[in-house]
Amino acid sequence: MSALARDVAVAGVGFSDFTRHGTPEARRLAYTAVHDALVDAGLRGDDVDGIFEYKFGPESPGAQDTARMIGSPDLAAFADIMASNPSGLGGSLAAVMAVASGVCDTVVAYRCMTRESGYTGGLSGTSAPIGGREQFQVPYGYGGGIIMNMALKKSRWMHEYGRPEDDFGYIAINARRWSALNPRAVLREPISMDDYLSCRTIVPPLRLLDCDYPVNGAVATVFTTAERAKDLRQPVVLIDCMTYATGRRVDWIYIDDFLHGATVDCAERLWSRSSVEPSDIDVAQIYDGFTTVTMSWLEGLGFCGMGEFGDWVDGGKRIGPGGDFPLNTAGGQLAEGRLHGVGFLNEATLQVRGQAGDRQVADAQVALVASGLYPQCGAMVLLAGDR
């Protein structure tokens, strides 16, 4: 029995192609990923009674569009979840709750992005006066989405813990070591610490290679009851536990722990609900929209002490192929492509199923997925059904 009211399993994972060029139709990308996930599970649109997707805006077709395309007879629950959630994993977290609660039996979650939306999210040309809480930030040039926040974190991090910039580089380099083994990844050339430390800055000290890589693509996941999953096409992958976290006095800036945000709250609740210990994790998929985020998560989740990532990572050996803490084994958003968290869940599922090809971690039975960042955290533990 998991920590959920009704045991839930990942039944299928699906992908569109990920591309660096061109302007493919978002509807086709989303349909392709969802259809692929249903085929993977051995299910049809007719079986689907719930759909949740995560979006920034009109870049992605909504849950109802997708229901129509796949031929769902009726949706018992659905939502288009906006950008304040734990990134793309928000759709999957909602899907798990829908199945666990008994509201739905078979639910699809997906995220669809195009480079166009990935590029322009941080730019603003408005001349209108700024209202709301942003009136205390944007007039000071705190723009570019969350880029300034990430740059301020990196700067503070190096000062507070007296660490070199190399610590962040290990995460960027690790992404390419794994993506070299993943045919779906868009950036597969290896990079060195010199490459990292000499690449251009976006807002110094934040560098290009600290930032994830926008792609055209979509990723989908199908969830159903653990009971039903036994009769489907794939090995059963169970959701052991899940949680969101926001922390108290929810914010990106004006909180006590500026460097870790709610990753600590998320970890406390996750581990208190999980049937496994942090030391049982065989493979971890942790959000890397920026290298700062991955470092916050690893420390917040308790894999190393605060500020100790740089020592813990052991020159990158620990998290790379053959290391004892395989991290972001598909290359993550830094190298596989920015699919906002759902890519991590699908990779975790493939690893637990033993279907991750050249990058398969031997005997991976317990996987951690942590998505989103700071006041919008979400995490899951996945277990092999025959464990």
Add this chain to the structure above:
Amino acid sequence: MTEVDDMSRLGDEVAADARPVPAPDDISRFFWDAAAERRLVLQRCAACEQLQYPPDVVCTFCQSEELVPTEVSGHASLYSFVVVDRAFHPGFVPHLPYVLALVELAEQPALRMVTNVVDARADELSIGMPMRVTFERRGEVTMPMFRPEADPQ
């Protein structure tokens, strides 16, 4: 130069500044009104006595609805900063590079403000150094800014 000439030149300068300005509202107006008088005024909770920023409709520490506008010293320390050398809004293009900073006010731990550092060269700045509030006019609004404090008290 006549007074009229001077005013028109001032007008040009203001029009040329295309950086966004805050839109004071029912919650924030006291803050911007005080800034126009070159005073830094935050909300203090009458119940738990915590200062909070940005302003809100309740105390986000204890949920009391009794918030008292309270002037603070303007003393702070530099919590983090970055030198922004590309614009994410066209209004900042003429102002590049600029220093975007988080300062921590002296009155309370983790009481931070997003601000710009002015009257200093970027290579003179270091995290932890003492800062002091100053004020800068932009259009109709006066904005609190921070500069290194020459003589920390």
